[in-house]
Amino acid sequence: MRPGLLHPHHDVDLTAPASHEGRGLIGDLELTTLVDAMSHGEASIADAAQRLLLDPLVDPAAIAFRQGVLTACLARPDVARELFEIAGRTLERRKKMYWGLVKRPDAVVHQGIELMHMYRGAFRDLRSVADAHVDDVEPGGFRDFLSMLRRELDDPFLAELDAHLRALRFQDGIRVSARLGRGNRPTGYVLERPAQRRPGPATRFLRWWRSLRGTHPSVYTYRLPAHDDSGVRALTELQARGLQRTADAVGAACNDLLAFFRQLRGELAFYVGCIGLHERLRGLGAPTCMPEPVSAPGVHGASGLYDASLALTIGARVVGNDLDADGADLLVVTGANGGGKTTFLRSVGNAQLMMQCGMFVPASAYRASLTSGLFTHFTRQEDTAMRSGKLDEELSRLNDLVHHMTSGATLLLNESFASTNEREGSELASGVVRALTESGVRVLFVTHLSQFARELYDARRTGTRFLRAERQSDGTRTFRMVTGAPERTSHGADLYAATFGSAPSDAVPLARAEELR
């Protein structure tokens, strides 16, 4: 029995650490802002959301399954939240109960009874939510989950549980059978199920009568002498050995039940987090949509795609971008400084991760091929002071990423190779980009390396597309990306002019660019 809300066929281990590439992604894509908006400070939501965002699904059917569950949850947020609340409450109670590293089987049984009693209450609560709502949630994974709760936690199961809780109190003592082992020590203890009722007086009289009449008595009784402390210890140990197997079963059951409720809370946490984020974005008037994952390569299109983290930070709707990059394996973004290139790159990365964990995306439409792994290589601005070690640091980071890349991966490069001079940077960039695209890695590259960009543009390769941060003739940025050839300047002069009040001569950078070609 598994909640099964995250995958139609197998368990998703929410306790496993995030994959390697996750470490850089969180910072580069500002996932923390997104995760915070989902969790509202609830740790179980933050954990589940981060874990799943960093572990993209690559099977379209698995994504469709989560989309189905999410759609049902968005339609009935109250049901999802109530179930999440039950799981959370149960785990809180569990935390307050004593379950130490006890070794003695009788103590295990005793504590196990209390824990099971508590879980039994939680089962009843889950059952009643399932009974009440199974017919009014949308068909799919979520409804199947409610049906499963009704089926597995049915009355016979709860009655069986109650019977165990009664039997485990051993009110008439314990009955254990054993055999003779090496050295005639008892071995192979087997605990008999305690009788539901005591035998009546007639039965007891008959047994006693028969025992008197036999030539060999069939029962012998040993009574501990009074004040025999070591005898009491021996008897307790004997009892413990008899209870061992049952105690193991009780202990294992309690551990399994705890794991079940942890998993249940984790899985529900993800959807409850999605509900929260959905409500926040709706509140800002920002659009969301269920994306369309495509298993064939080369599909990438969006309209109204925006950076959810930015929208959440400034608390308002932000400019959306359209993208039509079907058939492209290399997307080069150039253009004005401060024109929203990084934000655009982040919005693509975020949307891809959200789609591949089964979430809605911040766009009015999004359709894209699945990637086998998303990687980011963003300039770390804070490092610029140490110029000499910078290239080392940058390349070492890229080297780590390549270790984990396979064909079908996607790499977002943001101002990479800018820590050396333009010519060397361009040389490096073209070698790396060529090797990656030829190896089946999709590359999105925000760059100021004009030599590199011009050479690419002049090569007229079909898989390469160029976007430019739009700059109106008066120098105003629109924060839109438009299709367009790379320019020879990033319009730093505009910023210079805005700052200094007069334009620097364009001649120098242009002449230098010419010379370098």
Add this chain to the structure above:
Amino acid sequence: MPTDVTPGAPTAMQVDHPSVLRPPGSTAPDERAAQPAYFADLHLDQVVAAITKGREPYDLEASFHVPLRDPDCIAYRHEVFHDLDDADLRDDVEAFSETMRRRRMFARRATAARNPLRSQRLVLDAASTYCHAITALARALARTGVRSRGLRSVAAYVAAYARAPAFDTLRVDVERLERQLDSITYRLTLHDDRIRVRKASAQHDYGEEIERTFRKFARRSGAARTLDDGDRFDMNHVEAAILAMVARLHPETFDALAAFASRHAEYVDPMVERFEHEVQFYLAYIAHVRRFESLGLHFCLPSVSTADGQISAEGVFDLALAATIQREGGEIVTNDFRLSAAERLFVITGANQGGKSTFARTFGQLHHLAALGCPVPGRTATLALFDDLLTHFEREEDLRTLQGKLQEELTRLHGLLERATPRSIVIMNESFSSTATADAAELGRATLRRLLEIGVIGVYVTFIEELSTLDERIVSLTATVDPIDPTRRTFEIVRRRADGRAHALAIARTYGLTYEELRRRLGA
């Protein structure tokens, strides 16, 4: 094949056989033999301690102290080592030894147990274990791969013993009684301070019912929790009381048990126990060898001869040093050497810490181990059978004056030269280092001349290079420094080229980020 040996009743003449350690008719070695004088110098004391570790009850050291002089005795052991190359056979013999050790444990406990019902059962347990050991050993040694004279003589003995009436009676008695005892199941009712005991039949544990109820939540597939068997030495009085009640429920079976215990007190065959003891020599050595073979090092059975001829070996190493390196990490360096028929002595010169002493020790270890009839640490080896192995190592811990130290060295040297014969092996390490170089050269020349005169073979480690060219019967060896790590050298070239124009690409190359490297890494 000594099939005429009557099992269970060895006579005085046959008490010596069968043996896996030496052929019939050879003289029995001293079972209390002390370490030879050269053991500490060659670090053989460490080697033997490591080999025998974990088999202390067998007291094996002495069997590693006595070098054999007779090529046939060596061949006899080589045959056994060859048979025991078969891992299945070796496992069976190890299992036999383990079973015999368990039998002794039961027997000891039977003697120590105060409760007669427990003591009688332990006698039965010991006998039962013994029967299993014998049956398994007879089956193991009957396999066709057993070719050595040593193991075949034991096989014939054990096969006859297992068929003999005395053993068969024991086995039948054991089996009948164990069947009866195993069929007993009793039920205890524990309530307050009362224990009731009655007969019962086998049932299922209640724990299984609980498992069934919660199976749907089970995450791991049947994580079997083993019950602590509580294999204590004795019983407490409550357990004893229960056992007494069980005995009263089954009087016939327990009468039979008491009768068995008094009937079968002595049944262990001394030849079987002797085989168990002797075969540890092989098992211990092979277990030690396998530790190094798993590191890619080789061992071989050397050809050993008394005739004058060439000595040669490839891929040899110091077994004591290898154990240290294996424990602490590092690479084990192997060596080759060769002495043609006319050559007698290796003179080793060269850098300090270059492995000179290690080579000298290796040479000595190989010869001692070969004379034990054991495989030696090396890929191939042709070695000499010696009448005496004589070592002369500096005594570093000596606190006497320099004059006294030289005197002490010369006294030892004198004794050594007195004893040496043409069939002796002599290993001298940094002798005369406590005197002036001119003196040391003089003394070294004289010593080497004397050694050549006697005709010994051996190794002479010295810092005086001229000694290596003294005579054409001397082979000069030089300790070299370790080769430079090639990856490091590559790295330095990269660093040099990293000036000027190629700077960025050079860094890219170190991170494997050039076009060619990337294509290769991403599986082009």
